[in-house]
Amino acid sequence: MMTNEDKTYIGYVSKTRGLKGEVQLFFEFEDYEDLMLDIIFLEMNKKMVPYFVETVKLQKNSTAYATFEDIDHIDKAQLLIRKKMYVTADKIPERHPDDFRYTDLVGYLVIDENEGELGEIVQVQEMPQQFIATVDMAGKELLFPLSDDLILGIDADEAVIEVELPAGLVDLYKE
Known part of the structure; x- marks a missing residue:
């Protein structure tokens, strides 16, 4: 029996389509077009x-x-509806190490030049104009745009992003 460790979560089965057993899959994996989808594992009663x-x-x-x-x-x-989908690691396209994306920042510690450590990035959302990071700041959600003029540096080895957020932005969330 295979375990979750060697599987990557890619999304879930969202609904049935027609009467012949076709289903709609919903991907929560950025490069879903590049996945090799010959075998999909569905989590059924805690088993793959x-x-x-x-x-x-x-x-x-x-x-x-x-x-x-x-x-x-x-x-x-x-019976497959709302079941989580996984694939084995070999079905996922290799990404070039230089192919860095804003979504890779989830889990990074945010350090503001003026305010010090703010907390960890828990989510990165793509908006029409830009990406928005959500930081868990002592239980409060602080949102800021991931724009070049706010980011001072990113240390991938340490999983740290240094920023200089606009004056007053952090204070809004400290109240």
Whole structure:
């Protein structure tokens, strides 16, 4: 039996489509288009169950329509809804070490030039104009844009990002 350790979470089965067992997959994995989706593991009753993908049609909005071997009816497909999807590490595209993304900053400690340690980045969201980091600052959520003029430096080895946030921004969250 395979364990979660050698699997990467990529999303979940969101809904059934039609009567022949087709399902919609929702990806929470940035480069979902590059995943090798021949076998997907679904978490069923705390166990990793392999499903062999027969067809998969990727869509633009982080979704795909897929059919699995032996899932040939909506009743069978229904059991897969809301199940988390995983793939083994070898199905994930290798990223070049220099291919750094703002989303890689989740888990980094934020240190402000004037305020000192603020806390850890718990989320990075892509907005139309920019990326927004959410920092857990002693239980409060501090949001700031990840823009070049605020970032002083990023130390990937130490998982630290140094910033100089606009005066007063941190104070808003300290109240």
